[in-house]
Amino acid sequence: MKEIKKKFIKFILKKKILIFGNFILKSKIKSPYFFNISSLSTGKDLYTLGKFYAKTLIKLNIKFDSLFGIAYKGIPILIATVIALKNKFNINVPYSFNRKETKTYGEKGNIVGNLIKGKIIIIDDVFTSGTAIKNAIKIIKKYKDIKIKHILLSLDRKEFKELNLSKNKRKKNSFQISSIININDIIHYLKKKNIMKKELKILIKHKLKKKEFEKTKKFQYDQNL
Structure with missing residues (x-):
């Protein structure tokens, strides 16, 4: 596992971003865990998060003109990222984000x-x-002379085996999707460190349930990105 993944997982565990319980996600999926990035509420923590995004962007080596954050949770991540890009790599990037309601x-x-x-x-x-990504694309596509080059996330939950984000390239929009980590990285990290055994069992059990759920075809990921 890459060092940046290890450090990011250590960070989210220390800050209790990964929490366990009974959750209903926006997608209506039932989940025993939740990735609560909004629990980061200090300048230091947000800046640390921004540095992870900035380093990942640098490693991806993508040419881009600006960054766009998805309201609401994507907004503080976006701001932290552009600040980190300037402070750590001297890259001054313009940014924008959407409102949920038109002003x-x-x-x-x-x-x-x-x-x-x-x-x-x-x-x-x-x-x-x-x-959420599909809704953001609808907003962005209203503007002329734009090209969505990439989508960068903290976590890929990998709820569906058919969607491999690290290699995903849509013919329609020709953009790729990357995540700093995915749920398999977390499982691997917990196994390797031999920690949080109860939570590890929960993640593995959920992963096994997903395979059975996929067979029912009751839920499909959005194929129109």
């Missing part, structure tokens, strides 16, 4: 920050079924 006064509109144009990387926290 009807002042400058109006539903976009804050840089005018959306050129090659864009979308920033968000977790991939489950792709709904």
Whole structure:
């Protein structure tokens, strides 16, 4: 496992971003765990998170003009990332993010920050079924002369074996999706460190249940990204 993955997993465990219980996700999937990135609430923690995103972007070696954050959780991640890019790599990147509701006064509109144009990387926290990403793409596609180059996330839950984000390339939009870690990385880390044995069993059990759930075809990830 790459060092950045190890450090990121250590960080999310220390900050209790990965929590366990009974959760219903936005995709309506029942899950025994939740990746609660919004629990990061200090400047130091957000800056640390931003450095993980910035380092991952540098390693991906993608040419881009600006970053776009998906409201709401993607916004603080986006800001932390652009600050980290400037402070750590001296890369000054323009950014923008969407509002959930269109502003009807002042400058109006539903976009804050840089005018959306050129090659864009979308920033968000977790991939489950792709709904939030699809909605962001709809917003971005309204603007001319733009190209979505990549989508970068913290965690790929890998809820569906058919969708391999690390190699995914859609013909329709020609962008790729990457995550700093995926749930298999967490399982591997816990096994290797021989820690959180109860939680490890929960993750493995959920993974096995997913395989059975996939066979029912009751839920499909969004194939229209």
